[in-house]
Amino acid sequence: MSATVRLTGVGKKYGRTHTLRGLDLVLEPGVTGLLGPNGAGKTTLLRILATVLPPSEGRVRVLDLDPSDPRERTEVRRRLGYLPQELGFPSGFTAFAFVDYLAVLKEWTQADARHDEVRRVLGLVDLAGQSAKKVKALSGGQRRRLALAQALIGSPALMLLDEPTTGLDPEQRASLRGVLAEAARTSTVLLSTHQTNDVAALCERVVVLDAGRVCFNGAVRELLARAEGCVWLADEPHSSAISTWRTGTGRYRNLADPAPPGAELVEPTLEDAYLLLRSSAPALT
Amino acid sequence: MTAVQNTMDAARVSELAKVETRRYARHPVFLLGLVLGIVSLYAALNHVTDDYYGPPVIPAFFLGVFGMVVAFRLTRTMERSAEAVESSPTPVHQRVGALLLACLLPAALGLLAGLAILGLGEVKADWAYGTWSTDERVAIILGQSLVAGLGGPLLGVAAARWLRFPGAVVVPVIAVSTWVIMVNGWSATNQDSTGWLVARLFSPLAFFTTLDTDGGTHRVESWRGDPWFYLLWLVLLCALAAIVALLKGAEGETRARLRSSLVVAVVLALAALTLAVTSGPDHTTVRSPAGVTGI
Numbered sequence: 001m002s003a004t005v006r007l008t009g010v011g012k013k014y015g016r017t018h019t020l021r022g023l024d025l026v027l028e029p030g031v032t033g034l035l036g037p038n039g040a041g042k043t044t045l046l047r048i049l050a051t052v053l054p055p056s057e058g059r060v061r062v063l064d065l066d067p068s069d070p071r072e073r074t075e076v077r078r079r080l081g082y083l084p085q086e087l088g089f090p091s092g093f094t095a096f097a098f099v100d101y102l103a104v105l106k107e108w109t110q111a112d113a114r115h116d117e118v119r120r121v122l123g124l125v126d127l128a129g130q131s132a133k134k135v136k137a138l139s140g141g142q143r144r145r146l147a148l149a150q151a152l153i154g155s156p157a158l159m160l161l162d163e164p165t166t167g168l169d170p171e172q173r174a175s176l177r178g179v180l181a182e183a184a185r186t187s188t189v190l191l192s193t194h195q196t197n198d199v200a201a202l203c204e205r206v207v208v209l210d211a212g213r214v215c216f217n218g219a220v221r222e223l224l225a226r227a228e229g230c231v232w233l234a235d236e237p238h239s240s241a242i243s244t245w246r247t248g249t250g251r252y253r254n255l256a257d258p259a260p261p262g263a264e265l266v267e268p269t270l271e272d273a274y275l276l277l278r279s280s281a282p283a284l285t
Numbered sequence: 286m287t288a289v290q291n292t293m294d295a296a297r298v299s300e301l302a303k304v305e306t307r308r309y310a311r312h313p314v315f316l317l318g319l320v321l322g323i324v325s326l327y328a329a330l331n332h333v334t335d336d337y338y339g340p341p342v343i344p345a346f347f348l349g350v351f352g353m354v355v356a357f358r359l360t361r362t363m364e365r366s367a368e369a370v371e372s373s374p375t376p377v378h379q380r381v382g383a384l385l386l387a388c389l390l391p392a393a394l395g396l397l398a399g400l401a402i403l404g405l406g407e408v409k410a411d412w413a414y415g416t417w418s419t420d421e422r423v424a425i426i427l428g429q430s431l432v433a434g435l436g437g438p439l440l441g442v443a444a445a446r447w448l449r450f451p452g453a454v455v456v457p458v459i460a461v462s463t464w465v466i467m468v469n470g471w472s473a474t475n476q477d478s479t480g481w482l483v484a485r486l487f488s489p490l491a492f493f494t495t496l497d498t499d500g501g502t503h504r505v506e507s508w509r510g511d512p513w514f515y516l517l518w519l520v521l522l523c524a525l526a527a528i529v530a531l532l533k534g535a536e537g538e539t540r541a542r543l544r545s546s547l548v549v550a551v552v553l554a555l556a557a558l559t560l561a562v563t564s565g566p567d568h569t570t571v572r573s574p575a576g577v578t579g580i
């Protein structure tokens with residue numbers, strides 16, 4: 001399978017602060033989850049891949065093109081869908097007009113075809129009925145879906161989504177998963193999120209960043225396997241547990257490595273595996 | 286660059302310009318200026334007057350100054366979606382180019398206002414025209430209507446591209462308004478001073494006459510300077526504003542071409558200003574019902 005994204009020794013510095021350092025990463029078609037604590041460098045990585053931020057060092061290849069070359073960067077942008085973490089909206093636009101404007105920027109110059117495409121992507125995010133509404137009249141969740149709609153224009157080969165499910169209710173998130181799963185049949189999707197259950201539901205692979213470095217890069221099931229035998233129920237909280245809480249049954253769910261003998265083991269979630277990974281990661285500065 | 290790419294770029298800029306023109310036309314500040322401008326112009330042209338050169342200030346203010354605010358706001362509001370916009374294949378100079386094309390809307394309205402003044406403005410007698418010929422009057426009035434309607438918004442786009450602090454919209458408005466009021470006001474008492482002549486014509490809106498009263502009788506003073514070369518200077522100022530707006534963020538060959546264009550436009554503009562200063566009448570003349578005299 002050919003790589004859509006290939007990063008070699010990529011770093012990014014703001015003044016003296018390293019946001020990313022020595023990043024080697026290959027992304028292939030399908031959905032890849034990007035996890036990490038706040039400040040790990042997830043958004044910086046997405047901005048570099050979206051060609052809106054140049055790296056300070058290292059080599060970036062996106063869709064087999066070099067974004068540092070202006071002509072190749074334009075070609076990358078033709079095949080890119082990018083949902084930034086915080087997308088603001090210009091005043092006065094309706095939902096339709098906003099996506100239509102972005103579609104023009106994405107070279108949909110034939111009005112009829114463009115309007116069909118705008119209707120299609122608004123439909124994908126369940127905003128077809130809201131297309132004539134002013135953006136300022138939409139709810140937070142609707143605005144987030146509108147922001148996602150612009151990233152779906154033209155079924156891009158590479159989709160970079162920075163926390164797409166923030167502010168969505170469970171039904172909307174489930175619907176969005178369907179959209180992304182469908183998109184991933186033909187695209188490479190990089191999904192940056194704090195929602196481990198979205199990653200578990202959608203992604204074949206997961207990359208975990210910490211302090212600008214990759215601390216895990218592999219299949220979701222490999223990360224999950226690391227937590228096997230580390231989650232159990234007990235009548236008391238475990239003193240050295242990484243996380244522990246009282247469940248609805250009155251028993252305590254403990255995450256610790258390893259489980260004590262005879263403990264009632266339960267199936268770990270991706271969140272358990274992520275927390276276990278974070279607790280075992282060496283301090284990175 | 287291939288012909289196919291050129292056609293594609295033109296189609297894209299054309300589509301964007303349509304969107305930006307619609308945004309301009311719906312902007313509340315533009316609509317307010319339009320209504321106030323129409324009402325004011327109607328009131329000014331609805332009676333016979335001594336003040337033939339007064340009404341052009343109306344489109345200059347309501348299309349030019351209001352247009353600065355509108356264009357500034359339109360340019361800046363798209364920056365809220367900056368990351369999504371920047372990750373599109375449309376380069377920044379094409380996006381700004383579309384905004385600049387949208388400024389043709391107030392320019393077209395300025396032209397209509399200018400034609401209305403030229404066609405409908407009635408004076409009590411010919412002395413109210415001052416000593417300017419018919420074609421010179423056309424240059425004076427188009428400079429304050431058509432070109433002001435274009436130049437104000439173009440300056441607004443340029444200011445929005447370069448001034449990055451909150452409230453920056455007031456900078457071009459205050460700078461231009463202060464300069465225009467100051468130099469034209471002081472020129473009224475120093476009509477034949479070459480220094481004040483240069484300062485007045487350096488301004489984006491210069492008066493060529495003043496309506497005065499002498500012993501209860503109105504008279505029109507016609508000042509120094511050549512209206513047609515001054516109009517050319519204004520057009521070149523518009524070109525400079527557009528180039529400066531496009532220059533911000535431009536890369537590679539586009540940037541190099543814009544820098545060359547900027548140098549050429551500056552040279553041509555200074556030449557036009559020099560000709561505007563050195564041509565035309567070399568002293569102020571006064572025209573009143575009694576005839577033409579020097580001052």
